[in-house]
Amino acid sequence: MSTSHSTSPSTSPLPDYRAQSPSVAVRFAKLKERPVVLTVENLTRRFSKPDGTETTAIENLNFVTHRREFVCILGPSGCGKSTLIRLLAGLDTPTSGRLLLDGKEVHGPGPDRGMVFQGYTLFPWKTVMQNVMFGPLMRGTDYAEARRDALQWLGLVGLSKFADAYPNQLSGGMKQRVAIARALANNPRILLMDEPFGALDAQTRAQMQKHLLQIWKNVDVTILFITHDLDEAIYLADRILVLKANPGRINELIEVPVPRPRDPSQFTSPEFLATRARLDALIHPPATSATEPTSTENLPIIRLTQAGDDVE
């Protein structure tokens, strides 16, 4: 569901985005009773720049996620979303603070965390089946078992018929489905997704969002999903972690009041629109004199054409 989705404004005033129907309130109460899978504790990551100064990519983040929770992370460019995911994946180390997965501190990468990025990261020389079997085989799983499991994961993402295809024979959406199957084949506790649908066209993206909700429903996995798309975040998430930049800090943690199961028809529901309005206000605050010019009037004109006639 891209931001281009029609969200015709309702004439009646929107409800408070924090208001929850009784059934939604019950769902959140149950969610919070589930065990904590991930604890982010006073997490800070600073980078040194070549000129000797420092960038604080994220500062003092604190939050927890529960088992089988779907958390979306939203925020302006540079607010530390990818830094957070890389720390969680164990590809980077915090400057200070801790990350706990099932109560154990994260040190380096591990099969308990699955990753899906925007760029297609499949091995091009391996078939779909071989890509999905790769992780389990590396960890010493017996070949027959790895193959049986891989077939099951491919069935779950709807690609059983493409087991023997190579990645270059697949569409972008299918490649991302294989990437999800490959990540899940290691039985991770948590799936870390960094703008996984960012490169897909709007229609494929909408289908992938539906697929992902279906997969999540059938698998015992917690999902952390980074996106720039407000509608995508509301459609997918239980809670949305909104970050702000310079330094990256938590702006707000929103409990999405839209009931489950989710359906695209909810895009125009009052709860959806109220949440969207709140996210809009957090992510796109009104321009001030300190921010970049919003009017094209202020942009310098550089002509890169020799054609004599004007286009407008």
Ligand SMILES: Nc1ncnc2c1ncn2[C@@H]1O[C@H](COP(=O)(O)OP(=O)(O)OP(=O)(O)O)[C@@H](O)[C@H]1O
């Ligand atoms: N390896 C690095 N060395 C130096 N600075 C870095 C490094 N990685 C990230 N940063 C800085 O940390 C800040 C956060 O970057 P990050 O990539 O996490 O942002 P992001 O929220 O994922 O942005 P985007 O939405 O554009 O993907 C930025 O100012 C970035 O320049």
Ligand SMILES: [Mg+2]
């Ligand atoms: Mg990023």
